[in-house]
Amino acid sequence: MNNLNLEVKRGQVFGMLGPNGSGKTTTLGMLMGVVNPTAGNFTWFGEHPSHHIRKRIGAVLEHPIFYPYLTGQKNLELNAMIKQCDPNNIPQVLELVELTARKDDKYKTYSLGMKQRLAIASALLNDPTVLILDEPTNGLDPMGIAEIRQLTRKIAANGKTIILASHLLDEVQKVCTDFAVLKRGNLIYSGPVAEVGKGSETVSVVAEGEAVHELLLSFAGTSSLARDNGSFEVSLRDGFKSRDINQFLFEKGVVASQIVAKRKSLEKQFLEILADS
Amino acid sequence: MLHLLKIDLKKMTSYRTFWVITGLYFVVLLFGGLSGMEVLKWLKRTFEDFGGDLNINRIPLYHFPDIWLNIIWVAGLLKIVLGVMVITSVTNEYAYRTLRQNIIDGLSRSQFLFSKVYTNVLLSLASMFAIFIVIMTTGLIYSPNTSIQWILSDIEFLPVYFLEVFMFLSYALMIGFLIQRAGLSIIVLLLSPAIEAIITSNWIQDYAPAIVGFFPMRALWNLIEWPFPRYAFQEIKDYIDFKTVAIVVAWIGLFNYFSFLKLKRSDI
Numbered sequence: 001m002n003n004l005n006l007e008v009k010r011g012q013v014f015g016m017l018g019p020n021g022s023g024k025t026t027t028l029g030m031l032m033g034v035v036n037p038t039a040g041n042f043t044w045f046g047e048h049p050s051h052h053i054r055k056r057i058g059a060v061l062e063h064p065i066f067y068p069y070l071t072g073q074k075n076l077e078l079n080a081m082i083k084q085c086d087p088n089n090i091p092q093v094l095e096l097v098e099l100t101a102r103k104d105d106k107y108k109t110y111s112l113g114m115k116q117r118l119a120i121a122s123a124l125l126n127d128p129t130v131l132i133l134d135e136p137t138n139g140l141d142p143m144g145i146a147e148i149r150q151l152t153r154k155i156a157a158n159g160k161t162i163i164l165a166s167h168l169l170d171e172v173q174k175v176c177t178d179f180a181v182l183k184r185g186n187l188i189y190s191g192p193v194a195e196v197g198k199g200s201e202t203v204s205v206v207a208e209g210e211a212v213h214e215l216l217l218s219f220a221g222t223s224s225l226a227r228d229n230g231s232f233e234v235s236l237r238d239g240f241k242s243r244d245i246n247q248f249l250f251e252k253g254v255v256a257s258q259i260v261a262k263r264k265s266l267e268k269q270f271l272e273i274l275a276d277s
Numbered sequence: 278m279l280h281l282l283k284i285d286l287k288k289m290t291s292y293r294t295f296w297v298i299t300g301l302y303f304v305v306l307l308f309g310g311l312s313g314m315e316v317l318k319w320l321k322r323t324f325e326d327f328g329g330d331l332n333i334n335r336i337p338l339y340h341f342p343d344i345w346l347n348i349i350w351v352a353g354l355l356k357i358v359l360g361v362m363v364i365t366s367v368t369n370e371y372a373y374r375t376l377r378q379n380i381i382d383g384l385s386r387s388q389f390l391f392s393k394v395y396t397n398v399l400l401s402l403a404s405m406f407a408i409f410i411v412i413m414t415t416g417l418i419y420s421p422n423t424s425i426q427w428i429l430s431d432i433e434f435l436p437v438y439f440l441e442v443f444m445f446l447s448y449a450l451m452i453g454f455l456i457q458r459a460g461l462s463i464i465v466l467l468l469s470p471a472i473e474a475i476i477t478s479n480w481i482q483d484y485a486p487a488i489v490g491f492f493p494m495r496a497l498w499n500l501i502e503w504p505f506p507r508y509a510f511q512e513i514k515d516y517i518d519f520k521t522v523a524i525v526v527a528w529i530g531l532f533n534y535f536s537f538l539k540l541k542r543s544d545i
Contacts, residue, residue: 034545035545051383051384054380065374065377066373068373070291078284079382
């Protein structure tokens with residue numbers, strides 16, 4: 001990592017984005033005490049890091065890790081002993097991730113989705129102040145991804161601070177409040193998710209007619225025009241809104257069948273940020 | 278302290294391999310120790326095949342006070358089995374990456390090490406206790422003189438046996454932390470006495486014979502000596518000398534310290 005400086009506040013759902021190899025897992029590894037930093041320091045909750053503080057944090061880094069020959073229940077009991085928390089929390093976290101039926105089966109018999117869910121259950125065991133999820137949907141099928149998304153939202157709604165490292169920018173945009181982008185060990189962007197939508201709008205226009213293309217190009221508010229599968233993607237200049245393009249087309253005698261104002265997607269901004277750096 | 282031991286035992290007690298290996302170890306320890314007379318009888322028959330004669334009644338295998346050294350020396354041969362178990366326990370944590378998850382979950386690296394060390398202590402104590410049972414049982418059965426001072430004489434071999442097993446397990450633990458792969462670690466463990474002998478006999482013996490006794494495997498060898506030559510009218514060392522004990526204790530400290538250093542420095 002190269003001079004990484006980051007601050008995560010309580011209550012934020014903080015997304016860590018970046019291409020593979022950018023240092024997300026390494027950073028999280030340093031925070032959780034498994035990777036030794038060569039230089040620099042960090043604090044958790046304003047306090048010097050120690051293994052006691054790690055007990056107040058629930059983390060799933062990269063892959064779920066458990067003892068294959070132990071049952072789900074026993075794995076959680078072991079974790080409760082390590083975290084020094086009440087083992088009576090176990091039934092409710094199992095309930096939350098819907099693994100109660102499989103708790104007495106050996107971990108090695110679980111499917112990947114169940115393993116991920118057990119990992120989240122384990123992270124939630126001590127009712128942690130911060131939850132760290134590193135690519136929680138890694139390798140899951142669409143149903144698994146949807147389940148994890150719902151779970152993450154439920155946990156976020158309960159006020160937990162979550163640090164989420166993910167490639168699913170759609171998820172990050174929906175769930176996170178703030179995000180940071182890493183590339184090859186450098187922090188290249190950090191800011192709130194809400195600001196992503198600001199600025200220029202893109203309008204998707206579907207209209208019949210031969211001259212529509214030239215017409216749209218001639219519109220004062222068009223900064224760029226692209227054709228996408230039957231619709232025109234019009235990037236608007238600052239100050240122009242979708243109603244302006246609607247009015248313009250109508251005045252020119254063209255009735256559009258579809259005008260959709262699209263919020264700028266995180267994916268687009270992410271790719272732009274990476275391309276700029 | 279008990280908390281850390283409980284954590285490691287929770288990992289081990291549901292692991293079938295653990296029960297098989299330690300089960301076999303204690304079964305062989307107990308029954309092997311009790312079968313000394315059968316070995317002697319076999320020896321007698323072998324001698325008779327060669328036309329000689331061996332009066333086994335004159336070999337005080339199970340007689341106090343000789344019994345302490347005799348049985349303890351034989352029991353010491355089995356420590357390799359426990360060593361393999363300890364290596365498996367540590368290398369599994371690397372193979373499954375559960376060491377990483379333990380640290381993430383809030384165990385400190387030194388706590389992790391201590392949990393393994395306490396298990397070693399437990400195994401060493403259990404071995405000592407098992408051997409005590411064997412010796413008291415067979416001694417009371419076979420020994421002609423069972424007065425208290427005869428029983429208690431030479432009993433110092435028993436706590437020294439604890440040190441022997443504990444040092445060997447500490448060594449196995451360190452090998453496990455350094456090499457991190459089960460197969461290779463076990464081979465290194467098995468070959469350690471041989472490797473050390475090669476080093477000492479080829480290079481050290483000629484130039485600095487005094488330090489030979491400081492090598493770990495040699496120190497273990499010196500601690501509890503092969504007792505049977507005394508029945509062929511040879512002198513053996515049937516006592517404990519403090520210098521060797523000190524060397525063994527020092528190695529116990531060093532091996533566990535090296536394990537700690539390795540654990541602390543590496544990325545997991």
